[in-house]
Amino acid sequence: MATKEREKAKARKEARAARGPVANLRHLRISARKVRLVVDTIRGEDVEKALNLLAFSPKSAARPLAKLLQSAVANAEVKGDYDLDKLYVKLATVDEGSTWRRWRPRAQGRATRIRKRTSHICFELAQR
Numbered sequence: 001m002a003t004k005e006r007e008k009a010k011a012r013k014e015a016r017a018a019r020g021p022v023a024n025l026r027h028l029r030i031s032a033r034k035v036r037l038v039v040d041t042i043r044g045e046d047v048e049k050a051l052n053l054l055a056f057s058p059k060s061a062a063r064p065l066a067k068l069l070q071s072a073v074a075n076a077e078v079k080g081d082y083d084l085d086k087l088y089v090k091l092a093t094v095d096e097g098s099t100w101r102r103w104r105p106r107a108q109g110r111a112t113r114i115r116k117r118t119s120h121i122c123f124e125l126a127q128r
Contacts, residue, residue, distance in 0.1 A: 020090060020126040021076035025068045028061075031117035032096045035061045039092045039121070047073055047087045047125065065121065072123045082127055090126035094119055 028035065038061045042050035047069065054066040069089070076082040097118030103111045 020124050021072050021079055021082065021087075022125075023068050023072035023075060023123050025064060025121040027097050027118045028064055028121060029116065029118055030061050030064075032094050032119035034059070035065070035119050035121060036094045038062055038065055039094050042069075042089055043092045045089055046128075047084075047089065050089055068121060068123055072125050076125055082125075086127045087125045088128055089123060091122070091124035093122045095122075096120075 038054070038057060038059045041057070042053055042065070045053065050069060051066060054062045054069065073084060073087065076087060077084060097120045099118065100116035102114040102116060104114050106112050
């Protein structure tokens with residue numbers, strides 16, 4: 001049984017090594033629905049063009065996404081196997097994170113729930 005687990009762990013490690021440069025952002029305090037609007041504009045674009053789009057986007061999610069993209073480019077630079085001018089956003093996913101629950105007092109002693117949503121974002125880059 002232990003050999004099978006070791007084989008699975010080795011396969012996971014090889015799969016991670018085969019991926020391009022990756023950057024993850026967890027628990028961003030913006031709802032996934034709002035972040036997806038911005039991510040959809042940069043998916044598949046060259047890194048330079050994507051950073052330009054994010055710099056001039058009026059959405060509040062653009063700034064943390066730009067930082068995350070710069071982090072992915074820095075990871076590519078550290079890996080050393082990539083030409084930074086040929087990088088593009090291969091994969092960009094936005095998932096729902098945990099939801100903070102808060103209470104707002106209402107009329108006649110009632111209370112309603114406020115849901116403060118978070119999101120998890122993952123960028124993977126590749127070379128053209």
